Amino acid sequence: MIAVPSDVSRRGAEVKRSYQRVVEAMLDLFQGNLDVPSQNRNREIALTLCMISVGGMVLARAVDDSTFQDELMDVARGAPENLGLSI
Numbered sequence: 549m550i551a552v553p554s555d556v557s558r559r560g561a562e563v564k565r566s567y568q569r570v571v572e573a574m575l576d577l578f579q580g581n582l583d584v585p586s587q588n589r590n591r592e593i594a595l596t597l598c599m600i601s602v603g604g605m606v607l608a609r610a611v612d613d614s615t616f617q618d619e620l621m622d623v624a625r626g627a628p629e630n631l632g633l634s635i
Contacts, residue, residue, distance in 0.1 A: 553602070574598050582633065593633065600627040 556567045578594035604624025608617040623630065 553606070571598065574601075593631075596631075597627055597633075600624055 552567070556563055575591075575594050575598055578597045579590055582590050582593055584590040584593060601624055604620050604627070608620040608624070611617055611620070
């Protein structure tokens with residue numbers, strides 16, 4: 549999920565569809581655990597959490613400072629709570 553987005557973007561439709569299924573599964577997990585009455589808002593928040601989760605890990609892998617890496621990963625993991633969400 550984290551290591552391959554740039555590789556997937558250079559591949560064909562079949563690979564992109566497979567990756568999309570994984571992203572959608574992650575999205576479904578977030579959506580199923582959010583307690584937001586509006587379906588549209590629930591999906592928006594779930595998409596945001598997916599992007600923060602993956603983006604935080606990508607950033608953490610791209611820096612050299614292990615303390616900063618840990619901070620990035622901790623904040624990405626704590627994104628729901630940091631955003632005032634309970635999942």
